Amino acid sequence: MDERKAPSLSGQQPKNPGDLTGDLCAVASELSALRSLFENRISAEQSYLTAAEAAHYLRSTKQTVVYLAKRTKQLAFHVVGKSMVFSRTDLDEFMRRIRRAGAHG
Numbered sequence: 001m002d003e004r005k006a007p008s009l010s011g012q013q014p015k016n017p018g019d020l021t022g023d024l025c026a027v028a029s030e031l032s033a034l035r036s037l038f039e040n041r042i043s044a045e046q047s048y049l050t051a052a053e054a055a056h057y058l059r060s061t062k063q064t065v066v067y068l069a070k071r072t073k074q075l076a077f078h079v080v081g082k083s084m085v086f087s088r089t090d091l092d093e094f095m096r097r098i099r100r101a102g103a104h105g
Contacts, residue, residue, distance in 0.1 A: 047088050048078070054086040058095065068094075 051069075055062040068075040069084060074097075076090040 048080075048085040049088060049091070051084050051086070054091055057088070057091055 049057060051065050052062050055065045058065065065075065065086070066084065069077040069086070075086070075094050077084045077086050079085075
């Protein structure tokens with residue numbers, strides 16, 4: 001009978017089953033680090049929104065968002081190619097300003 005042990009993640013044979021716990025913790029740690037990198041990448045990609053996405057975010061229409069950005073200059077935007085994009089932080093600041101102005105008159 002050929003008794004083979006499965007190789008551990010480190011490439012070495014575990015001395016006893018308790019050694020697998022250390023390997024599993026190392027894998028869990030690496031997965032956690034990869035997950036945070038992935039989430040940071042997603043949040044960086046989602047920090048700029050198109051006019052339609054900004055309208056949805058502000059619960060408004062695309063026409064109103066474009067009007068606020070171009071005509072009234074109340075909403076900051078950037079031009080990427082031929083598209084307007086809006087920073088999520090700028091949209092949040094705009095909402096704070098609107099709420100403050102609405103609360104005071």
